[in-house]
Amino acid sequence: xxxxxxxxxxxxxxxxxxxxxxxxxKNLTVSxxxxxxLLDVNIDIKQGQLIGIIGPNGSGKSTFIxxxxxxxxxxxxxxxxxxxxxxxxxxxxxxxxQRGAVDWDFPITVYEVAMMGxxxxxxxxxxPSKNDIEVVNDCLEMVRMSEFKxxxxxQLSGGQQQRVFMARALAQGAELLLLDEPFxxxxxxTERSILDVLARAKNAGKTxxxxxxxxxxxxxxxxxxxxxxxxxxxxxPPKVVLQxxxxxxxxxxxLQVFSQLNAQAQ
Amino acid sequence: MTWFNDxxxxxxxxxxxxxxxxxxxxxxxxxxxxxxxxILRRMAFLGxxxxxxxxxxxxxxxxxxxxxxxxxxxxxxxxxGSIIAAVTTVMMIGFVSKxxxxxxxxxxxxxxxxxxxxxxxxxxxxxxxxxIDIMHFIMGDVLxxxxxxxxxxxxxxxxxxxxxxxxxxxxxxxxxxPIMAASIGIPVLLFDYLLTICMSFVVVSxxxxxxxxxxVGLLITPAATAYLLTDRLNRMMIIAAGFGxxxxxxxxxxxxILDASxxxxxxxxxxxxxLFILIIAPxxxxxxxxxxxxxxxxxxxxxxxxxxxxxxxxxxxxxKSIGKRLALPTSTIIKGLRSLVRANYVLLNNDTFSLTxxxxxxxxxxxxxxxxxxxYLAHIGTPIDQIHNTAETLEHIHDEKTVDFIDDxxxxxxxxxxxxxxxxxxxxxxxxxxxxxSLLRKGREAxxxxxxxxxxxxxxxxxxxxxxxxxxxxSGKTWVIYKENGVEVxxxxxxxxxxxxxxxx
Numbered sequence: 048x049x050x051x052x053x054x055x056x057x058x059x060x061x062x063x064x065x066x067x068x069x070x071x072x073k074n075l076t077v078s079x080x081x082x083x084x085l086l087d088v089n090i091d092i093k094q095g096q097l098i099g100i101i102g103p104n105g106s107g108k109s110t111f112i113x114x115x116x117x118x119x120x121x122x123x124x125x126x127x128x129x130x131x132x133x134x135x136x137x138x139x140x141x142x143x144x145q146r147g148a149v150d151w152d153f154p155i156t157v158y159e160v161a162m163m164g165x166x167x168x169x170x171x172x173x174x175p176s177k178n179d180i181e182v183v184n185d186c187l188e189m190v191r192m193s194e195f196k197x198x199x200x201x202q203l204s205g206g207q208q209q210r211v212f213m214a215r216a217l218a219q220g221a222e223l224l225l226l227d228e229p230f231x232x233x234x235x236x237t238e239r240s241i242l243d244v245l246a247r248a249k250n251a252g253k254t255x256x257x258x259x260x261x262x263x264x265x266x267x268x269x270x271x272x273x274x275x276x277x278x279x280x281x282x283x284p285p286k287v288v289l290q291x292x293x294x295x296x297x298x299x300x301x302l303q304v305f306s307q308l309n310a311q312a313q
Numbered sequence: 314m315t316w317f318n319d320x321x322x323x324x325x326x327x328x329x330x331x332x333x334x335x336x337x338x339x340x341x342x343x344x345x346x347x348x349x350x351x352i353l354r355r356m357a358f359l360g361x362x363x364x365x366x367x368x369x370x371x372x373x374x375x376x377x378x379x380x381x382x383x384x385x386x387x388x389x390x391x392x393x394g395s396i397i398a399a400v401t402t403v404m405m406i407g408f409v410s411k412x413x414x415x416x417x418x419x420x421x422x423x424x425x426x427x428x429x430x431x432x433x434x435x436x437x438x439x440x441x442x443x444x445i446d447i448m449h450f451i452m453g454d455v456l457x458x459x460x461x462x463x464x465x466x467x468x469x470x471x472x473x474x475x476x477x478x479x480x481x482x483x484x485x486x487x488x489x490x491p492i493m494a495a496s497i498g499i500p501v502l503l504f505d506y507l508l509t510i511c512m513s514f515v516v517v518s519x520x521x522x523x524x525x526x527x528x529v530g531l532l533i534t535p536a537a538t539a540y541l542l543t544d545r546l547n548r549m550m551i552i553a554a555g556f557g558x559x560x561x562x563x564x565x566x567x568x569x570i571l572d573a574s575x576x577x578x579x580x581x582x583x584x585x586x587x588l589f590i591l592i593i594a595p596x597x598x599x600x601x602x603x604x605x606x607x608x609x610x611x612x613x614x615x616x617x618x619x620x621x622x623x624x625x626x627x628x629x630x631x632x633k634s635i636g637k638r639l640a641l642p643t644s645t646i647i648k649g650l651r652s653l654v655r656a657n658y659v660l661l662n663n664d665t666f667s668l669t670x671x672x673x674x675x676x677x678x679x680x681x682x683x684x685x686x687x688x689y690l691a692h693i694g695t696p697i698d699q700i701h702n703t704a705e706t707l708e709h710i711h712d713e714k715t716v717d718f719i720d721d722x723x724x725x726x727x728x729x730x731x732x733x734x735x736x737x738x739x740x741x742x743x744x745x746x747x748x749x750x751s752l753l754r755k756g757r758e759a760x761x762x763x764x765x766x767x768x769x770x771x772x773x774x775x776x777x778x779x780x781x782x783x784x785x786x787x788s789g790k791t792w793v794i795y796k797e798n799g800v801e802v803x804x805x806x807x808x809x810x811x812x813x814x815x816x817x818x
Contacts, residue, residue, distance in 0.1 A: 116496050137498040144492065153353060153489050154546045163486050167497040171479065199544035219497060235714050 067130030069094040069223055069254035070115060075124030077110055084110040086277045088124070092256070094222070097249050099259040099269035101288075103298050106276040108258045112225050115256070116142055129222055138167060141221035143212045145228050151201040157211050158196040161187055164218030186217040189251075190244050206237030213244050217253075224248060226257045230264070242268065265289065324569050333455045333565055333575060336463045340518045341531060341557030341579075343470040346477050346550045347515045348536030350508060353546075354488050358418055359509075361529040362406070362425035363399045363516045368450060368525070369432030370398025375443050376435075385444065388461040392517060399513035402428050453524030453576035455565070466518045473511045477550070484508060485546050523576035530580045535560060538587045541594040556586060610649040613709050614641065616679050618649050619658060620708075622668050623676035629665035674739065681736040682711035684729035685719050691730040692723060700730060713740060724806045725751050726789060744816050751792065751809035755784045759814035768811050773802050780814065 070092040077085040084107045092098060100108050113119045115126060117133045117140075128136035141164070164186070165179040175183075187193045190210040195203060200211060209229050216224045229241050245255055245268075259265055265272055266285035274280040274288050276297045281288040324330040351360055374394025378387040402424050410420040436443055449457075477484065486494045487504045495501045512532075519528040535556035539549045563586070564579030571578065592599050621638050622630045636646045650666055653659040658672030668676060686707040690700045720726075720738065728734055742752045747762060761778050774780070774796070783793035783801070792804045804812070 116492075118492070118495065137496070140496065142493055142496050144490065148492075150353075150489065154540065154544050154549050155485070155489060156545060159485075159545070160489075163490070163493065164497075166482055166486055166494075167499060169482070171483070215493075235712075 066094055071127040073125045076122040077119055078122055088279050090279055094254050095252050096270045098256045098271045099265050100273045101259055101265055102275040140223045141216035141219040143216050143226040157198050160211050161214040161218050164215040183218050186214040190214045205233045206240040209241050210244055224253055224255045228258050320569055329456055332458050332463055336458050336466050337455055337561035338558045339470045340466050340522055341561045342554040343473050344531050345535040345553030345557035347511055348532040349550045349553050350484055352533050352536050357533045358421050360532045362421045363513050364520050364525045364528040365425045365429040366398050366402040367395035369428050370394035372432050372436045395517045396513050403509050451525050453522050455522040455575035462521050469514045469518050473514055527576055527580045534583045534587050538590045541590050541597045610652050615649045615653050619676040620679050628667045632664050677736045682716050683708035684735040687729045688723050688726050689719050747813055747815045749810045750812050750814050753782045755782055757782045758818045759816045761814045763813040765811040768808050
């Protein structure tokens with residue numbers, strides 16, 4: 048179900064022999080006006096991993112995500128997605144919005160939201176094909192939302208709402224899924240159900256990049272952590288990234304985070 | 314039957330009435346379809362702005378045609394003029410709100426008032442040349458609709474409807490989630506402009522029917538009415554078109570009855586229709602909302618009923634005796650019981666009720682929470698005579714995570730400060746579950762399946778062994794377990810938390 052952009056060949060030299068990197072960022076610099084949001088970011092992210100992006104407020108986490116989506120004008124630097132330059136990678140990357148960014152009163156059902164993932168593949172004068180319908184149903188099944196497919200999206204629990212958007216991302220056939228704070232303000236049961244869906248997507252070979260703000264749970268949820276504040280401060284397994292010296296440097300002045308973290312560790 | 318003839322049949326035979334009916338219905342239907350997107354995108358104010366701004370275009374188009382070709386009141390020129398004026402206003406709004414610190418609604422207000430004023434001033438200067446009746450423009454004249462206006466409306470409606478139907482999916486996705494739409498390569502900006510242009514065309518048609526002031530009403534009211542009735546965009550558009558049509562039909566007959574202007578009668582009917590639906594809509598109506606609220610009972614009441622029924626411990630608990638126990642009126646108890654029936658926690662007979670198995674479990678959960686909170690309050694030194702009352706309030710905080718946390722912090726007590734048994738954790742410790750053995754009480758049997766590395770060397774237990782729990786000693790701080798060979802092992806709380814077993818009874 049992987050869609051390959053046509054007319055381009057992977058620019059990554061290793062791509063022919065090895066699997067290409069999910070995300071390859073070189074010298075990425077982005078600024079708003081005179082303020083730099085990202086400064087010379089370099090990062091290679093392998094496929095099939097669950098990655099958490101952490102960093103204090105205003106550290107450029109969202110800017111990083113938006114850059115990978117191709118929404119942000121870069122000052123300079125290159126981004127390759129699965130070996131393709133970002134401009135040619137439309138459709139390979141799917142975005143799961145922050146819950147606050149969605150109009151939950153919109154007259155739309157679970158099934159219709161998931162079907163949106165197929166809209167760029169359906170010709171404008173045609174209705175969804177059998178294949179589209181099948182893919183959407185499979186994706187809803189995968190996130191265990193089939194029984195709610197005719198519900199209006201506002202009439203779901205927080206975790207179910209998150210799963211609908213996961214289904215849409217999967218229906219897109221995207222290989223790389225970007226999630227913006229899916230764990231913000233959800234209860235324990237919702238948290239488990241979201242983690243379950245993330246694990247299923249990972250097992251299906253997808254790469255997941257998740258913006259996350261809770262350091263206390265970061266180690267438990269993710270394979271790799273990316274610590275950002277304008278620059279990349281660390282990228283690697285949680286043990287390596289969650290070091291007090293590193294965190295103090297990045298989270299200066301936001302010390303309550305540590306007391307929380309220490310309480311967890313003890 | 315003469316009144317029936319006067320009101321319903323006579324007007325229908327008049328040509329001007331027929332034209333108003335046809336033109337009005339066509340315009341109102343397409344208004345409903347477009348208006349659905351307008352209200353979902355919160356563009357209502359922009360719609361109002363467009364209707365005001367178009368007067369500048371009408372005057373401009375009129376003057377140019379008159380000056381260049383000496384054609385009087387050319388309808389197509391005025392239409393094109395209005396569209397140009399509308400689009401120009403939108404572009405100015407977009408430019409100013411992007412490049413200044415002002416919010417969009419402020420900029421909309423500034424721009425359309427300016428354009429409207431300019432239009433009126435030009436109209437006044439050239440009033441000898443331009444034959445436009447400003448009152449018609451402001452109030453509309455649906456009953457005096459000309460043939461050219463009628464044709465124009467039909468053409469506009471047909472084109473806008475075609476665009477809406479063919480572009481439905483794209484309008485839906487760009488309205489709902491523009492970021493995602495852009496990320497899959499849908500030209501979001503193109504559809505934004507397309508919708509604004511469609512809206513301008515529709516507004517131009519409505520202005521000739523109901524006038525500048527009311528045109529936004531015809532655009533949004535039928536759509537808003539439909540929004541109260543459905544959860545799907547395509548149905549909302551169809552229903553909104555229907556309400557538009559009924560507004561025009563109802564409003565025109567209302568104008569005959571009241572001998573009032575057509576435009577205001579249509580809007581009055583349309584608004585009454587909205588208010589009616591607002592009250593009676595089955596899901597989002599005021600009446601439904603009121604009924605829902607009336608049926609609602611505080612969670613504390615339903616939980617107290619469950620707990621009370623558990624204590625009475627009878628298959629047929631009398632409603633009256635529960636009322637007495639909780640000191641609540643019978644009507645409140647009945648409301649609470651109805652909500653418990655819906656949750657499948659109780660079975661209701663005439664004046665008695667009984668707990669279902671899941672109701673029994675829920676009641677146990679609350680008792681567990683109550684007694685653990687009591688233990689906690691005793692632990693932090695609350696005087697014993699205050700413990701119960703405070704716990705009555707705290708017991709309603711009984712989510713699993715909180716209760717389990719308190720349980721663990723207190724060392725998994727088996728009795729509360731008054732000596733009553735605390736129900737055990739039937740979720741984590743039910744048969745077949747894998748659980749830390751600290752949660753198991755006397756008499757439970759289990760098979761060890763995991764021992765944490767940190768303590769594996771210091772305990773005399775191996776993975777795979779079958780064990781039976783004995784009574785705790787040392788005032789509950791030491792767990793006693795018996796192995797199959799009769800050997801007795803003592804564990805403290807910390808170790809008991811780190812050994813996991815699958816329960817077999």
